[in-house]
Amino acid sequence: MAEVLVFVDHVDGAVRKPTLELLTLARRIGDPVAVAVGAGASATADVLAEHGAVRVLVSEAAEFADYLVVPKVDALQAAHQAVSPAAVLVSSSAEGKEIAARLAVRVGSGIITDAVDVEAGAEGVVATQSVFAASFTTKSRITHGTPVITVKPNSAPVEPVAGAGAVEELAVEFSAAATGTKVLSRTPRESTGRPELTEAAIVVSGGRGVNGAENFAIIEALADSLGAAVGASRAAVDAGWYPHTNQVGQTGKSVSPQLYIANGISGAIQHRAGMQTSKTIVAVNKDAEAPIFDLVDYGVVGDLFAVVPQLTEEINTRKG
Amino acid sequence: MSLRIVVTVKYVPDATGDRHFADDLTLDREDVDGLLSELDEYAVEQALQIAEAADDAEVTVLTVGPEDAKDALRKALSMGADKAVHVEDDDLHGTDALGTSLVLAKAIEETGYDLVISGMASTDGTMGVVPALLAERLGVPQVTLLSQVSVEGGVVRGRRDGDSASEELEASLPAVVSVTDQSGEARYPSFKGIMAAKKKPVKSLDLDDLGIDADEVGLAGAWSAVDSATERPARTAGTIVKDEGEGGKQLAEFLAGQKFI
Numbered sequence: 262m263a264e265v266l267v268f269v270d271h272v273d274g275a276v277r278k279p280t281l282e283l284l285t286l287a288r289r290i291g292d293p294v295a296v297a298v299g300a301g302a303s304a305t306a307d308v309l310a311e312h313g314a315v316r317v318l319v320s321e322a323a324e325f326a327d328y329l330v331v332p333k334v335d336a337l338q339a340a341h342q343a344v345s346p347a348a349v350l351v352s353s354s355a356e357g358k359e360i361a362a363r364l365a366v367r368v369g370s371g372i373i374t375d376a377v378d379v380e381a382g383a384e385g386v387v388a389t390q391s392v393f394a395a396s397f398t399t400k401s402r403i404t405h406g407t408p409v410i411t412v413k414p415n416s417a418p419v420e421p422v423a424g425a426g427a428v429e430e431l432a433v434e435f436s437a438a439a440t441g442t443k444v445l446s447r448t449p450r451e452s453t454g455r456p457e458l459t460e461a462a463i464v465v466s467g468g469r470g471v472n473g474a475e476n477f478a479i480i481e482a483l484a485d486s487l488g489a490a491v492g493a494s495r496a497a498v499d500a501g502w503y504p505h506t507n508q509v510g511q512t513g514k515s516v517s518p519q520l521y522i523a524n525g526i527s528g529a530i531q532h533r534a535g536m537q538t539s540k541t542i543v544a545v546n547k548d549a550e551a552p553i554f555d556l557v558d559y560g561v562v563g564d565l566f567a568v569v570p571q572l573t574e575e576i577n578t579r580k581g
Numbered sequence: 582m583s584l585r586i587v588v589t590v591k592y593v594p595d596a597t598g599d600r601h602f603a604d605d606l607t608l609d610r611e612d613v614d615g616l617l618s619e620l621d622e623y624a625v626e627q628a629l630q631i632a633e634a635a636d637d638a639e640v641t642v643l644t645v646g647p648e649d650a651k652d653a654l655r656k657a658l659s660m661g662a663d664k665a666v667h668v669e670d671d672d673l674h675g676t677d678a679l680g681t682s683l684v685l686a687k688a689i690e691e692t693g694y695d696l697v698i699s700g701m702a703s704t705d706g707t708m709g710v711v712p713a714l715l716a717e718r719l720g721v722p723q724v725t726l727l728s729q730v731s732v733e734g735g736v737v738r739g740r741r742d743g744d745s746a747s748e749e750l751e752a753s754l755p756a757v758v759s760v761t762d763q764s765g766e767a768r769y770p771s772f773k774g775i776m777a778a779k780k781k782p783v784k785s786l787d788l789d790d791l792g793i794d795a796d797e798v799g800l801a802g803a804w805s806a807v808d809s810a811t812e813r814p815a816r817t818a819g820t821i822v823k824d825e826g827e828g829g830k831q832l833a834e835f836l837a838g839q840k841f842i
């Protein structure tokens with residue numbers, strides 16, 4: 262069977278969930294071959310094997326951390342050359358899209374970004390995309406070269422399946438461009454202990470209606486009762502109530518959880534662009550005319566300062 | 582020595598309008614108003630600030646798009662850019678991201694540059710790949726997704742706030758930069774700026790001028806093909822209750838029914 266390259270997104274050897282989802286999708290098209298680079302890359306091999314990787318190509322050169330993006334493109338290109346894959350799958354993170362795009366130019370291939378599904382088709386790999394703030398669903402193909410496709414988190418289930426997971430050293434010859442952009446310093450984000458926003462099964466968000474940084478404690482308490490991630494609208498972020506890394510929407514994160522709860526968020530198109538593909542949508546808003554109610558499976562017209570704490574308490578009671 | 586800045590700006594359909602696909606499965610531009618992609622206003626703003634901080638600098642705005650795309654150039658000129666370049670050719674209809682980056686790269690080389698500044702993503706295709714593609718094609722460093730940027734002594738520095746870390750980056754010019762909407766509010770054109778823009782030069786180029794063959798771009802030259810586009814069915818109307826004191830409990834009941842609790 263044809264091999265499919267999966268670029269591994271990991272932090273010091275801890276594989277991120279979207280990569281495990283890519284392995285599920287890759288198996289529909291062929292045999293997944295994982296490419297893991299950077300410090301801790303070899304430590305990813307076991308998890309990747311447990312999720313179906315037949316081979317794991319590893320390179321731990323220092324260049325991956327010291328310079329931006331291009332060294333990773335060089336590595337993926339080396340893997341592409343070594344494997345001649347039927348497709349290349351990369352997570353749709355900001356960096357993932359940049360890596361995929363540059364690879365596509367180098368190997369003479371078309372690119373599809375932000376796919377929400379990938380399947381084998383009569384004329385090659387077919388990718389589903391959700392476009393124009395999720396108002397249209399398109400099916401696309403690559404017509405030239407190896408399909409290079411980036412896939413959004415939460416687009417496929419994580420399915421453990423044993424793969425051989427043979428670890429091989431990937432020989433990477435860095436290009437002249439590789440050292441062009443120096444990373445002078447890197448400050449890791451402090452962990453909140455809550456799930457990653459883009460990977461979470463449940464997201465609880467707050468908007469301008471939350472009315473103050475201190476009031477986000479109400480949103481966090483609800484999130485914690487559900488084991489959820491916390492999101493925010495741009496209005497809340499711009500007001501300085503919550504970090505930009507938690508912004509949901511066109512210029513923030515795009516999320517696609519099983520459940521999205523919007524509190525004090527009106528539902529502007531740019532916010533909807535980042536959450537409209539959530540499976541179940543719930544909103545609490547005191548304005549019955551708020552556009553967010555057009556999207557909801559369940560909505561409560563009311564003051565969030567009354568509704569949200571009551572909801573949290575009820576959930577905690579039911580959990581016992 | 583003058584610092585030559587080229588800002589790539591895209592003319593996009595208004596996201597608050599009803600966007601559709603045409604019969605050939607490209608974007609139907611017939612019945613939607615277009616405008617300068619809001620995220621490119623941040624790129625223009627940073628270009629103007631960098632130019633203002635430099636001894637001698639020139640800001641050129643560049644777009645690839647239909648006749649109406651001149652509106653996007655005018656907006657950028659009225660914000661304060663010095664001149665504009667418009668790449669316009671019937672054969673460009675349906676061009677994909679790779680083709681767009683090819684045309685932009687050739688036009689940037691033709692214009693001459695030390696620094697290219699782009700938006701983080703367009704508000705229609707929203708791929709967020711063109712800046713990286715430009716760096717690849719031009720063979721210069723990419724310093725992308727910056728929430729803070731400065732240029733001094735032929736070096737660009739910036740901060741990139743990523744998922745798991747914040748990075749301080751540095752590269753020598755020439756380079757390609759992209760900026761996020763966290764980089765600083767974009768200025769509004771002043772009346773004076775709007776009047777001045779009318780007199781600023783807008784240069785038109787076509788594919789011949791750039792030495793690009795028609796079959797390298799357009800729908801036929803695209804390396805990806807859209808086979809179908811279906812409008813997402815409107816969500817079935819959900820249940821909406823008014824909080825009469827039990828709203829939180831009712832919501833909990835719904836969540837329990839859906840097995841979330």
Ligand SMILES: Cc1cc2nc3c(=O)[nH]c(=O)nc-3n(C[C@H](O)[C@H](O)[C@@H](O)COP(=O)(O)OP(=O)(O)OC[C@H]3O[C@@H](n4cnc5c(N)ncnc54)[C@H](O)[C@@H]3O)c2cc1C
Pocket residue numbers: 372373374392393401589590591592608618620621624643644645646675676677678679681685698699700701702703704705706707708709710711712805
């Ligand atoms: C709904 C939709 C889906 C699409 N999906 C795909 C796909 O999967 N694969 C594919 O190859 N193409 C796709 N395209 C086409 C692609 O979006 C455009 O061809 C192209 O202009 C580049 O992508 P972008 O607009 O997403 O740009 P981005 O990469 O999001 O743009 C980033 C920045 O690049 C600059 N820029 C981009 N385009 C121009 C321009 N024309 N003129 C000047 N500056 C510009 C701007 O500074 C912009 O802020 C799609 C288009 C649409 C409308």
Ligand SMILES: Cc1cc2nc3c(=O)[nH]c(=O)nc-3n(C[C@H](O)[C@H](O)[C@H](O)COP(=O)(O)OP(=O)(O)OC[C@H]3O[C@@H](n4cnc5c(N)ncnc54)[C@H](O)[C@@H]3O)c2cc1C
Pocket residue numbers: 467468469470471493494495496497508509510511512513514524525526527528529530531532535545546547548551563564565566619620762
């Ligand atoms: C280029 C661009 C990119 C953008 N990107 C994003 C993005 O990524 N994400 C994003 O979110 N926005 C984005 N925006 C901004 C977007 O247009 C809206 O301005 C923003 O989403 C509004 O946030 P909000 O819903 O919190 O605030 P508002 O629209 O002000 O809504 C607040 C809501 O809270 C309700 N409310 C107030 N008090 C209470 C209460 N006590 N109880 C219950 N409800 C209450 C109100 O009824 C109202 O509906 C972008 C805009 C632009 C131009």
